[in-house]
Amino acid sequence: MSWREPILRLMRVPHEPAPPPGSPPRLFRAAPNFFKFRLVRWGLTQLLALAGLLWALQFIHWVDSTGVPEPVIWMMKAGEVIGWLVFAFEFVFGALLVRLDYEMRWYMLSDRAVRIREGVATIREKTIALANVQNLAIRQGPLQRLLGIADVEVKTAGGGGSGGGEMDGKKSSREPMHVAYFRGVANAEEIRDLVREGVRLQRNTGLGDPDELQRPPDDAGAAVAELLREARALRAVVG
Amino acid sequence: MSLDQRVFAIHRPSPALLKYYVLSSFLVGPFFLFPLLYLNFRYRSMRYEFDEEGISMSWGILFRRQITLTYARIQDIHLTSNIIERWLGLARIQIQTASASASAEMTLEGLHEFEQVRDFLYSKMRGVRGGTGTAPAELASSDPSLASALREVAAELRAVREALERR
Numbered sequence: 085m086s087w088r089e090p091i092l093r094l095m096r097v098p099h100e101p102a103p104p105p106g107s108p109p110r111l112f113r114a115a116p117n118f119f120k121f122r123l124v125r126w127g128l129t130q131l132l133a134l135a136g137l138l139w140a141l142q143f144i145h146w147v148d149s150t151g152v153p154e155p156v157i158w159m160m161k162a163g164e165v166i167g168w169l170v171f172a173f174e175f176v177f178g179a180l181l182v183r184l185d186y187e188m189r190w191y192m193l194s195d196r197a198v199r200i201r202e203g204v205a206t207i208r209e210k211t212i213a214l215a216n217v218q219n220l221a222i223r224q225g226p227l228q229r230l231l232g233i234a235d236v237e238v239k240t241a242g243g244g245g246s247g248g249g250e251m252d253g254k255k256s257s258r259e260p261m262h263v264a265y266f267r268g269v270a271n272a273e274e275i276r277d278l279v280r281e282g283v284r285l286q287r288n289t290g291l292g293d294p295d296e297l298q299r300p301p302d303d304a305g306a307a308v309a310e311l312l313r314e315a316r317a318l319r320a321v322v323g
Numbered sequence: 324m325s326l327d328q329r330v331f332a333i334h335r336p337s338p339a340l341l342k343y344y345v346l347s348s349f350l351v352g353p354f355f356l357f358p359l360l361y362l363n364f365r366y367r368s369m370r371y372e373f374d375e376e377g378i379s380m381s382w383g384i385l386f387r388r389q390i391t392l393t394y395a396r397i398q399d400i401h402l403t404s405n406i407i408e409r410w411l412g413l414a415r416i417q418i419q420t421a422s423a424s425a426s427a428e429m430t431l432e433g434l435h436e437f438e439q440v441r442d443f444l445y446s447k448m449r450g451v452r453g454g455t456g457t458a459p460a461e462l463a464s465s466d467p468s469l470a471s472a473l474r475e476v477a478a479e480l481r482a483v484r485e486a487l488e489r490r
Contacts (some may be wrong), residue, residue: 096409099348102438105445197445207409209402216398216421216449240398241421261399261419261427307473314480321487 088187091180101209106196112275117231118268118316119186124181130175137167160187181205191266193275195282198238200264210264215286216240220279222272234272237281238264330443331373331435336433341366341410343433346407371431378418378444382427390429394447396420401427402441416441 103109145158184204192199198217201209218241224234242262266275324332344362348355369382381389398421405413415435417427434440 095406098400098409105442137439206403206405209413211400211445213445213448240419242398242423261401261417261424285463303467303470304473307470311473311477311480314477314484318480318484318487320439321484 086182088182088315091184095204097184097204097207101190101192101199101201101306102196104192104197104199104211106194109192109194109199110278111165112191112193112266112269112271114186114189114191114268115231115233115270117233117270119183121231121268122182122186128180133171133174137171140164140167175234186268189267191269191275193278193282195285198264198279200266202234202267212240212264214279214282217279217283220276220283222276224272228268233268233270234278236266236269236272236275238266326439326443326446328356330440333373333434333436333440335371335372335411336366336369337435339413339435340369340433343407343411343413366433369433378429378431380431382461392418392420392429394444395449397448400444400448402437413437414443418444 093219140160141164144157144164147160148157168192179203185202188202190199190201190203193213198212199209201207217238219239221237221239223237228234240262266272269275341359341363344366345359348358348362350359364384365382368384369388370380371454372379377393379389379391385436397418399419401417401419402414403417408414412435413433416431416434418429418431420428422428431437431440
């Protein structure tokens with residue numbers, strides 16, 4: 085048994101998300117290099133934390149020599165020990181989470197909607213109807229370019245500014261709500277084109293009412309055909 | 324029971340939401356009493372109302388809030404859950420319209436049947452309903468008159484042809 089199962093069970097991570105409405109979806113995954121990318125980012129934060137802890141150690145040393153009362157020094161030392169313990173735990177667990185975060189990603193695209201599920205501790209499952217997509221973008225940083233990956237950004241109408249929601253102040257996440265990302269994909273352009281094609285095939289613009297564009301009624305069509313038949317017959321008689 | 328009926332039957336969040344509120348208020352530490360009181364009242368007063376046209380949600384004892392959304396204006400639906408919520412079998416459904424706010428317009432909390440509600444909302448939301456080709460009432464009523472007018476013209480032409488043939 086791998087190390088994944090117990091963690092996933094403990095964190096109650098559900099398995100694959102249900103497919104979005106529409107045709108059977110195409111599934112995209114983050115590229116293996118995305119894991120490397122995240123690992124580098126994680127490594128940098130670990131270095132930063134380590135530097136902070138070492139600096140604190142130095143600081144305690146210095147404070148000790150200035151003759152501050154004993155209890156204060158003890159408090160600081162206790163804080164330092166707790167800091168190291170938290171760091172050790174976070175170091176191991178964080179590394180596993182980076183791996184799991186990479187594995188637990190689903191980017192689904194059907195003919196009607198995009199569904200993106202990401203996250204391990206906090207799971208986010210976004211569903212965006214293609215009819216509502218307003219624009220598409222590809223983002224790539226220098227490190228991402230080096231690794232040959234990019235993020236595809238799918239946006240719907242609405243602002244990105246902070247706050248202003250009806251339920252503001254209540255655990256609305258920092259994550260922008262009108263955007264979904266295909267993060268760390270190797271074939272960003274292919275995905276962009278597929279989504280764009282899907283958007284093009286939708287029958288409305290996603291800005292007005294759902295019924296803004298309607299086919300001409302079939303009944304009228306039949307009546308027009310009948311009219312045409314009659315006109316032809318009439319001409320045949322006259323001509 | 325159909326999906327619609329099952330969703331229409333939802334009026335109150337599940338008791339698991341209260342447990343979640345209690346747990347999350349203890350997470351803030353020594354001042355847990357303030358969020359605990361607020362969240363307790365929030366849970367006790369929270370009501371959902373799903374109908375044919377939209378959802379309304381209300382909560383609050385002193386400061387009351389009621390939010391009403393029309394299904395046809397819903398744009399994005401997100402499901403979010405953290406570990407505690409998943410342990411309790413809950414998830415938040417965050418509903419977005421095209422407004423300029425970055426946070427969710429309405430967050431449905433404390434529903435065990437979040438996937439069903441999500442699918443229900445999806446089937447009614449903007450851009451999806453239009454795709455099914457259901458004609459709105461105004462257009463539907465104008466169709467027969469157009470068709471019958473065309474038919475009358477056709478009948479008129481037919482009469483002309485018959486008159487010409489008789490000559």
